[in-house]
Amino acid sequence: MYKADLNQLDLILESVWNEILSQSKLVQAIFKGDICKALFVMYMLETYHYTKHNTKNQALVGVRNLTLPHRYTSYCFKHAREEIGHEDMALRDIANLDFVLPEIKNLKPLPATEVLIAYLYWISFQGNPIQRLGYSYWAESCYHYINPIIQKLSSVLKLKEDQLSFFIAHSSIDEKHFKEVADMILSFCYSEQDFQDITRVMETSLRLTGQMLDNVYHEYQKVLQGKSNLYPFLSKQSIPA
């Protein structure tokens, strides 16, 4: 009987994360302390945008297919439920930083964020019905990689707990979620093809998230240069001269 090798997933994950973290100008800027609250707000906005869709595309996996094992369908809806409203935490963190956002429906995601969203619906709607587990596998275990970044960010910007609730809440919830994801992969990854499909989605969705970071940083440079018109609500004083 086929048994998915989670260690192999972990190794691939490590190499993709290292590639992203070492090349990300956003991450480098954070470690240099070369950041300001406006950048954090910009990042949290993108987090808001893609997080809002996670409930939907997760449940979509359970909707589209009449032949899924009941336990996997049940996981899809349970996990979807547990993600409901998480996007609101991102908005609250922004509000607690005393930024006043315009009506959120008027804020569009950056292109790279929209591409990530598009991809997550695509792999949820068609293809191997268990492939979305590849996304959850890295997303629910990302704190291993991003905690140092958030800590640095937090100390440089002197963020309080109620300005970091999204990350704090997730780092505890996600531990439980990650175990469920691993359990689902071990239970329903029946073949080498299944494993490849999960791996592919894991890698691709993580890389697209890396591109989202790049897009945030690129737009941030434009903000600093006064060339972006996307964030009229970022007051002058929130941006270093």
Place this chain on the structure above:
Amino acid sequence: MYKADLNQLDLILESVWNEILSQSKLVQAIFKGDICKALFVMYMLETYHYTKHNTKNQALVGVRNLTLPHRYTSYCFKHAREEIGHEDMALRDIANLDFVLPEIKNLKPLPATEVLIAYLYWISFQGNPIQRLGYSYWAESCYHYINPIIQKLSSVLKLKEDQLSFFIAHSSIDEKHFKEVADMILSFCYSEQDFQDITRVMETSLRLTGQMLDNVYHEYQKVLQGKSNLYPFLSKQSIPA
């Protein structure tokens, strides 16, 4: 503030049920005792078919719309989860009657059942996102109307508990579900238009279920006359001469 009048729903429901029950030849045959196990199997097969889709179309309501209240989205996925696998009970009841079905994927629903399924996806996929509550409102409270029928059926056919598990299980689960449905209607039916949309789906889906009963009875007549080729697995001895 608008408050949905559940009594009005109940009154409409009563009148539609009475119309259906009084006109249904299937129901009349049951009360006359003019039935056999083959008819029960035929009915349980249709039950299997539409029940299998209920999880999917219920969850679909929560997937399609980014602007639903979180509590309603949560209800959709919770309710969807609780319906998972109920169709299997219908098959088990048939198996416990010692009927050997062909591979289930080769069994198609009767036309009226397929129309019911089509309608439930349609009202779940588009239109007022709370309108599907109209379907749940009658479906989760139907035992008030159908218990006498099931009891008669059960006594005529001498059915055992493990041949009636679908109905027994549902009559207890559904009480809890019904309270949740009523709570959702009271919470999220904000206007007369909402109320009309719920009412419309309640009436239409109940009438389509009535037509499903008619279709079963019509096909049963064909079976009795040796003119149906849909049920090769109904042995001669299960059908009265």
Place this chain on the structure above:
Amino acid sequence: MYKADLNQLDLILESVWNEILSQSKLVQAIFKGDICKALFVMYMLETYHYTKHNTKNQALVGVRNLTLPHRYTSYCFKHAREEIGHEDMALRDIANLDFVLPEIKNLKPLPATEVLIAYLYWISFQGNPIQRLGYSYWAESCYHYINPIIQKLSSVLKLKEDQLSFFIAHSSIDEKHFKEVADMILSFCYSEQDFQDITRVMETSLRLTGQMLDNVYHEYQKVLQGKSNLYPFLSKQSIPA
């Protein structure tokens, strides 16, 4: 090689049509001359509603499947294009009868019409990709059966050409369409199962259309009795005392 037997389709069609026409109270009322313009308007409104969706559900067949023969995909989009805007003819016929409709988006189809619409999306979205040809097969050839009804209707109500444009236009367009539909069935109906799927959709969609006629007549009775609130725009004088 399998060859679809169109004669068999025609025979089934004849028997379903005869059943519908002989039982339809609407048709009987027309032949008795026991009708008024309000009834015609009510019928044309339902025609408007389901016709509006025909372009969409026809094209949907070509969208959903990557493995269709190119010629069939091409047919789907060609046919979809040729149906664009036909619903407007129904509205214009009503306007030319000097009825002033409210904003059309505020007019909902009757329940039976909505069920027909739901079914046509369902069979277009899933199942055998050629099954929708069963709907087109009867719809594009219906004038054989309904011409006498329209002629009677027209003479009783003294309708002019520009009040009957929907029917006049279709009876000529549809001849060409019907040939294409027959050609598609002969080309792509590869097996007995395909033939059954087409037959099933033909029968079911025709019966649902019959139920739409019943629903119109039922609602018309309510209008006559002053019990319908769906048509505030039907002036008193358009309805016989």
Place this chain on the structure above:
Amino acid sequence: MYKADLNQLDLILESVWNEILSQSKLVQAIFKGDICKALFVMYMLETYHYTKHNTKNQALVGVRNLTLPHRYTSYCFKHAREEIGHEDMALRDIANLDFVLPEIKNLKPLPATEVLIAYLYWISFQGNPIQRLGYSYWAESCYHYINPIIQKLSSVLKLKEDQLSFFIAHSSIDEKHFKEVADMILSFCYSEQDFQDITRVMETSLRLTGQMLDNVYHEYQKVLQGKSNLYPFLSKQSIPA
């Protein structure tokens, strides 16, 4: 009345193209003549993959929305029809290079190609219904930018006409298409927001195509190093030592 400024689209397009072409290692390799037929085959395979979906996502725009202007719906289905089967040209060009592909259903697109496909469905399925015109705007006019590349490729690899049919056919068809696209934008781009939505899709889909080129080149390097297992059908002799 708002009038879309096509010149502005052209200017943005020029700057994105220049950015892509100047940074693309694939394009640089072609101009250096540092390529082989295997690379061309790899590129044509990705072309096959995303082209296959263009018919579907184009028609999807016309399906999803009941309130589109008829002329725009008509354009969607006409354009979708004209794209049917174009993916076959890509496969034929490969076959004419004497490469024997495995069954095509066993060939998956590279990740960057799948992301492009996902994005095109996403922007076709939701959002501004005219935004997909931004994709067509660059895709139907790309020959201005890519002809020099194809000519160089063709001369280095000594490609014959029947090995370049995809590009030859498109460079003539697309001129007509481009005029239609421009006409649609001028006709249905009613506001600055519409223009921004079109621009956004134009830029994003072009950049994703650029990333597809990068992905092909990256995988090609792996092929040269014997590290890719995606193309077992690329014979040793087709790859330079």
